[in-house]
Each structure stands twice: as structure tokens, then as C-alpha cells.
Amino acid sequence: MTVKTAVLAVAGLGTRFLPATKSQPKELLPILDKPVIQYLVEEAARSGIENVILVTRPGGDAMQRFFERSPDLEAFLEGVGKQEILASVRAVSDLAKLSFAEQGPELPYGNGSPLIAAKPFLEPGEPFVYMFGDDLVKSERPCVQQLIDVFTKHSPDAVVAVQSVPQAEACRYGIIKLKNDSEPLLMDSIVEKPKSGEEPSTLAQFGRFVLPYETIEILERQEVGQGNELWLTDAIATLCAKGNVAVHPVDGMWLTTGDPLRFLIANVEYALSHEIADEFRAYLKGLKL
Numbered sequence: 001m002t003v004k005t006a007v008l009a010v011a012g013l014g015t016r017f018l019p020a021t022k023s024q025p026k027e028l029l030p031i032l033d034k035p036v037i038q039y040l041v042e043e044a045a046r047s048g049i050e051n052v053i054l055v056t057r058p059g060g061d062a063m064q065r066f067f068e069r070s071p072d073l074e075a076f077l078e079g080v081g082k083q084e085i086l087a088s089v090r091a092v093s094d095l096a097k098l099s100f101a102e103q104g105p106e107l108p109y110g111n112g113s114p115l116i117a118a119k120p121f122l123e124p125g126e127p128f129v130y131m132f133g134d135d136l137v138k139s140e141r142p143c144v145q146q147l148i149d150v151f152t153k154h155s156p157d158a159v160v161a162v163q164s165v166p167q168a169e170a171c172r173y174g175i176i177k178l179k180n181d182s183e184p185l186l187m188d189s190i191v192e193k194p195k196s197g198e199e200p201s202t203l204a205q206f207g208r209f210v211l212p213y214e215t216i217e218i219l220e221r222q223e224v225g226q227g228n229e230l231w232l233t234d235a236i237a238t239l240c241a242k243g244n245v246a247v248h249p250v251d252g253m254w255l256t257t258g259d260p261l262r263f264l265i266a267n268v269e270y271a272l273s274h275e276i277a278d279e280f281r282a283y284l285k286g287l288k289l
Contacts, residue, residue, distance in 0.1 A: 003148050003210060005051040005122065006044040006129035009114035010037060010063060011103040016259045024062050027133040029263065031270050036257055037063065038092060039136050045095045047144035049129060052096045053121045055103050055114035064100050069093050110229030112219045119216050127151065130232075132207025136266055137161075138273075139252025143208050150248050151210045154184045157243035158215070160236065161208035163254045171196055173204035174233040176247055185247040187240045192226055192233040203247070205233070206254050215239065 014026030137143035177200035179188035
């Protein structure tokens with residue numbers, strides 16, 4: 001079955017970045033010259049996704065304004081002859097067909113709630129991609145495309161992106177126990193933020209999934225879990241118990257941007273392959289650390 005729709009969770013409050021996120025979503029903070037959200041939509045579009053649903057927090061119209069055309073800015077750039085920059089600004093509005101869903105206060109906190117908010121925009125019975133707004137993947141072949149390829153080739157119920165993390169950091173993520181060691185890798189179980197010493201592996205799921213529509217129906221019936229949040233991990237565990245959930249170790253570099261330290265690390269990693277790379281590398285080498 002063809003996967004043509006992606007849901008992007010961008011409804012968080014960005015509390016770890018306050019006051020910078022007081023009036024703008026954290027996903028509009030820049031990694032070099034593009035906000036985080038643009039990297040996500042570009043990845044989806046490069047993977048053949050045609051429809052992108054952005055699930056925003058109430059009053060999240062800044063996200064919508066970013067993707068709209070800006071006639072005054074475009075006219076200025078045209079007038080001063082900055083054609084290359086003008087083209088890049090216009091391209092933002094043409095990446096994909098965008099829809100905006102608002103995650104209201106009636107839904108519990110947690111990474112499962114954006115899917116319930118997006119339900120009216122999804123077709124019953126059709127699979128879709130789900131992307132967390134915190135996570136970037138620096139790779140030659142888009143991460144979303146890698147997951148869709150696994151889904152198309154093996155027809156599992158769902159596909160989950162993973163990468164191995166240091167054991168000391170496993171307590172930060174959903175950690176997966178594998179059922180087999182052959183292609184495709186299949187999930188046996190998943191534990192959200194396991195206690196130290198209780199990790200079933202060091203394979204951490206991160207914010208890229210191909211999911212069946214049934215996931216939303218599971219979330220609607222599901223009780224809140226750890227921390228009184230509605231966890232996608234619990235819904236995936238339900239899918240795993242009744243069917244096959246494929247696990248794909250992604251070819252690329254997973255970079256989370258959810259806190260200031262990792263946000264800075266992401267900026268450094270992207271800067272080292274940007275046009276400023278040589279000058280930036282020279283600066284780093286000159287630092288007295």
C-alpha cells in the first residue's frame with residue numbers, strides 16, 4: 001500500500017528553551033539557515049510524501065505563517081536582485097500540500113495525542129508516516145524513505161526507526177527487544193524509559209514511524225501511562241502483541257533537538273557539511289578548550 005501522508009508532531013511548549021519559545025514554536029528555531037520544521041517537511045517531500053499534517057499547539061499560527069507566501073519579502077528580494085535567496089524563500093511554500101491540526105487542551109500530554117488531533121485529516125485504513133518535531137536525521141537517503149521501503153517490501157503492520165544508544169542514555173528513550181536477527185528485524189517488546197539495568201537492549205526508537213490507521217483507534221481507547229502521558233510506545237506495544245512491527249536501524253545520523261545541548265550539537269553537525277564548513281572547522285580547531 002502506498003504511503004503518501006505524514007503527520008508531524010509540533011505541538012510541544014518548548015519549555016527547555018524558554019523564553020526563546022514564549023512566542024514561537026521550538027520547531028521554528030534555526031539549524032543554521034533553516035528552522036527545524038523545514039528539514040522535516042523537506043525529508044518527507046524527498047521521500048514521496050504528498051500530504052503533510054502539522055499538529056500544532058493552540059495559537060500556533062506562527063508555523064502556518066512560516067509556510068505561507070510572503071509577498072512583501074519576495075518583492076523586496078526581487079527588487080534588490082537577490083534571486084537565489086528569493087528562490088529559497090518561495091520553495092518553502094511549495095514543499096508539499098500542508099494541513100494544520102490543533103492539539104487542544106482536552107487531549108492529554110504525550111506523544112500519542114498529536115495522532116488523535118490529526119485523525120480528521122487521515123483516511124481510515126491508510127498507513128501514514130509519523131515524525132516527531134524534535135528529531136532530525138542527517139543521511140544520504142531520507143530516513144522516511146528508508147522506512148517506507150521496508151514497509152513496501154515486507155508489509156509489516158508498522159515500521160519503527162531505531163539506532164543504538166549508549167547504555168547510560170537508554171533511560172531517556174523507548175528501548176526495543178528484538179524477536180529475531182534476520183531481515184526484517186521484528187519487535188518482540190518495547191519499554192518506555194527503562195530503569196538502569198533493566199534495558200532489554202540499547203536499541204532506541206526515535207521519531208520516525210510508518211503506522212497503520214489502527215494506531216489512532218488504539219490511542220483513543222488507551223489509558224495514560226508513565227508520567228500521566230499518552231505514550232505512542234504503549235500503542236506500538238499493542239500492535240506488536242497482535243501483529244508484526246518491523247524495526248529498521250536507520251542509515252544516517254540521528255540528531256535530537258529537544259534541549260539546548262543537543263540543539264547546539266545538531267547545529268555543529270550540520271555546519272560541518274554546510275558552505276561555511278571550512279571556516280567553521282578552522283574556528284573550532286582554534287578554540288582553547
